[in-house]
Each structure stands twice: as C-alpha cells, then as structure tokens.
Amino acid sequence: GALSKAVIDSLRSESFSTFRVSAKRADKRLTLTSMEVARDVGAAICEETGKKVSLKDPDLTVYLELLSKEVYYAIEKVQGPGGMPVGVSGKVACLISGGIDSPVAAYRMMKRGCRALFVHFSGRPLVSRASEEKVRELVQLLTIHQYTSTLYVIPFGEIQRDIVANAPAPFRVVLYRRVMIRIAQELAKREHCWGLVTGDSLGQVASQTPENLTVIEEAAVLPLLRPLIGMDKVEITDQAQQIGSFAISIEPDQDCCSLFTPPHPSTKTRLDDIQKVERMFDIGALVKQGLEKAELTEFTFPQ
Template sequence: MRCAIVHYHELALKGRNRDYFEQRLVRNIQFALQGLGITRVENLRSRIRVILPPEADGAVVSERLARVCGIANFSLARAVPLNLAEPNLEELNAAIIEELRLKSFSTFRVTAKRADKRLPLTSMDVERMVGAAVHERTGKPVSLKDPDLTIYIELLSKDVYFSADKIQGPGGMPVGVSGTIACLISGGIDSPVAAYRMIKRGCRAVFVHFSGRPLVSRASEDKVRELVQTLSAYLYDTRLYVIPFGEIQREIVLRTPAPFRVVLYRRMMLRIAEALARKEQCWGLVTGDSLGQVASQTPENLSVVEEAAGLPILRPLIGMDKLEITDEAKRIGTYETSIEPDQDCCKLFTPPHPSTRTRLEELLNVERALDIPRLVQQGLDKAELSDITFPA
C-alpha cells in the first residue's frame, strides 16, 4: 500500500484544543489534494496517513503537501503488515531492499520510530536488524553521521511504514484556525511574503490591490492576480479586490502639498481596505512594511499612516531586511512574478522630496482639504472582486 505519512509539531502542544487543530489540518490536506483521486485522509494521532491510489502521481502529491501549512514534514511511504505478538521483519526487509534497487547511494542509515509501545522490538532493535539486512544484501556500509541515504521506518499498531525520503513542509498552523485578515498586496516582492507569513500562522487571507488605473495600464493587476494564484496553493480559495486608485491620487495631488502625498495615499488605502476588511469579517490588516526600507516606512510615517485605521495593522516583515525577504519570496514561488516590470500606483505623482518625519497634527490639517468619506466611497464603489481557487 502506498501512502503519505504526515507529521506535525506545533499542533501537538495545543492541549484540549488539539483535536480541533488536527481536524482542520486533515481538512486542509483534503482540499490540497483534491482532483488527484485521493479519498482517505486519516488522523492516526500524532501523525496523519494519506492513502494513495495507484493512479496518484507521487510528485504532484509531494508538491501539494509541501504547501500545506501545519505540516512539519512528510514522506511518501509503503506499508507492510506487522504482527504485534510475533513481529517478523523479513517482509519489511525484502520490501526495503526491493525499493533500494532504484536508488543510488554509497552509505546509509536506518531511523525507526515506534508509535505503539506494545511492540516487543524497540526502535533500536529495528534499526539494527534492518540495517544488517540492507548491508548484507547491498554491501553498502552504514554511516550514522553523514549518510547518502536515510531509511525512515515508522511502526504503528498494525502496519510498519518505510520510505527513503523525508520532505519538509511549511510548519506553522493550519489555515483557518486564526481567523481572516485583509492583505494589502502590490506587485512587488514584500507584500506577498507578508501575506504568506500570516497564512502560515493559520490566517485565511483576503487580498486588496490598489491599481493606478485609469492613469496606467492593468499590468500591475495582472501581476497581482498571478501572485494571488500562487498564494492560493496555501489557501485553497481566496478573494481579490482591485481598487482603481488613479483618480483618487490625482485629487490628492491637486489639493495637498507635494511632500505629504505618499503618506496621504497610504492613509487613504488603509481606510478603503478597512471598509472591505470589515465587510469580509477580517480582524486585521496586513502590509509589507519593513522598517526604514523606503521614505514611507520611517517610524514617524508608519505611526501617522497607522492612525487612519481602526483595525490592527500587522507588519510581519517589520524587522526583516531585503535579502531575507527576497530569499523567502524565492522559496514560496512569488519572486519571479514580483520582479516583472509594471506600473505601480505608488510611483504615480511621487514627489522628489517626500516627508520622512510627518507630524500627525500637521497632516490632519492638510487632510481637511480632502472630502475623505466621498473618496473612500468612490474607491469602494469601483472595487472589482475576483474569486481565486486552487487548483485553478
């Protein structure tokens, strides 16, 4: 029998709520694997077993499981029956040696875990017996410190599972256990990473993108849809609001001093995003701010921008530098899309010398020139909604 054995770490610490978190993880695995003919995902307590039908593509299964938040690691394994009363490892040894015929390696080690302590053989007994059999049949030496190949064995109540690969998952918490947040997303590198870091903590995400349309093309919108589609592999289904923001920006430019434009843009974005977030029953707003990275992200300007919102502002990248953010973008698959050129609305009408230490009292006085409720409603009235699912 082919299967995937899934392990998690953080969920095991949840005490009385553990069952809820495990059930959510099982449900998310079912969502991630839909369309592959997989019907059995079983919670075995401390691990999850996914029964793979003969037609299931192991590479596709691995690719999808590697994006399920809450999974610490998993392996594509084969099962051999196990008799608790009279454990006999001959069938296991034969199956492992048959599997290793397709592998190229010079040294190996065996790592066993015994989930059922009623088994008279200890984990070390199994490691020694299987290791001896593999060495005898292949002639390959054992290396406990730096082997070319590790054989993983898990002994459960009725079956023993073995594999020669262990694949890392994202870790974190299952999506859906931490409520819903609204993520402001541009076409750049930072905001998709910020959204991912909150998704990994169990949040469902709704996305809000501010486009420079009608003053620029839809290039940034196309990029953002592609980025959200990539992130949907972690979410399974989500929503994207696109706000044509160019006319609102033009009115801000006509009515306010140039140094304050960038801060005023961002305050207006937060107000519109908050209205959409409340509609979607979100408990917070997420931005890709990193402290001091650009003029709008100085401590003073971050504080002034945040004052415009009533919901909590979450900044998961605030202490990260650009290299760290870029590395994570590459790992989650958003980097190549993010670096494609586009026409970002934040670059429209950008003053040559923006204010970097804006005082709230001064800015509130400047904002009196704007009809803020009307501009917010204008953004909401023109919002365009898309539902995005995975698989596409």
C-alpha cells in the same frame, strides 16, 4: 520480514558506505518498540548489503513511520514549507501591490495559518490595468496554499488625483497610505478579518521610516501586521524566488504607488500635520468612493 525486504530493495540503487535506521512509532500499543524495529531492519540491511551502521554521521538514513496497521519507509527527506495549516489562525486582509514584497508578506502570514484576503489599489483610471494583471497572477500563485482566494481591486487613481490637487506634496504618500488602510480595513471587517498585512520593511522607502509607519498605522483600528519589517531586500527577494512570485513581480507596470509620487516625500511626518491636512478632505467620502468601486474576483486552485 517484508519490511526489511522492501527497504533493502529500495537501497539497491543507492550508493552508500554507512547508514542508520530511524524509526518512529505512532501507536504505542504496538508490540515492538521503535528501537527494536530499527535494530531488526538495520541488522537485515547489514546482513544483506555488508554496509556498516553509523549512528552519528551516516551516508544514508532509512526513516520508518510505524502506524497501527502499516509502516511507511523512506530514504530521503524533502524539506516542506513548514508552518501551520491555512485557516487555523483566522483571516487577514493583505494589501498586495504588483511588487516583490507584498506577496512574500502574504505568504508568510499564510504559513502561520492565516487565510489571506487580498486588496489591491490600482492607479486606474489614470493608468492601464497592467498592475492588476500582475496581481491576479500573484494571487493565483498564492492560492496554491489556500485553494480559494478573494481579491478586491480598488481603482485608486481618482482618489489620488483629489489628494494631489489639495495636499502639500511632501505629505501625499502618507495620505495615500492612510486612505488605503482605511479602505482595506472596511473590506477586512466586512470579510471578518482580524488584521491587515502590508509588505513594509523598515527604512526601505520613504513611507517606511519609523515616523511614517507610525503615522500610517494610526489610521488603522485593526492590528497592522508587517511580517517583513526586519527583513532586507535580499532576504525578501530570496523568498520571493523560493515561492515563485519574483518573476511575476519584476514584470514592468505602473501601479498607484508610483503614480503622483512627489520627488521629495516627507520621511518624518508628524501626526498632527497629517491630521491638519486630512481636515481639508472628506476622508469618509474618499473611503466610501473606494469601497463603492471595489471589484471582486474569486480564485481557486486548481483553476
């Protein structure tokens, strides 16, 4: 009847030789089964258009969704992002730089149902706010998937300067990261997050060797999640392009990761060595300093 007519009208502009009808019945109390509806609509299409049915390899598929009081039909399926609704898997704190990896890591956690809180470590006051502007753009982009976001920006330059002045050069990168993890973790606890998320990919840079990842993770009490750990740069870049973050990420800036990076960082740091170096600092005071200077911004979608 009306359904067949509506479907046939939609098919008039389509070019195809063979077709099939795929029906799903949400309400099993309907008198007709999904197979019966598919057969009836298919027969009407055959009669009206003279096209042949091919269940195995059709040129076109008509999709029917049978609800209690209405029927939806479509002749095209568009692949959505998939995943789970944001929020069903709790809340995580995502460390976000202006780079390619961390926005993708955050997106992948959001896709698995996590609400993302964002934490950015800026090289300020020793560098400009360029990385912060990029991060704001990235967070605004990612907010499309969760409607509201919170970003904490931590001016990290002075903490880095303190580490540079007192720590042996090879250990600096791991030390920075361990302090970042501790600061992010305090914010995460404050915001009721169950885990921390980083954009680490195994072996990609000096801080991402198995040894260094292990030593950095030791500073965390909350689970440290690394959704990109087994992905290579090409795969990560592809996903960044897919979600729209790539163009923002490649804008030039100087973030705290590139500030004071020694020419030959240690790639096989041992925990006892790092702990020895950390005893030269008041780590608690550095964490407190970072937390006190944290700046909070809220984002909404639509803006």
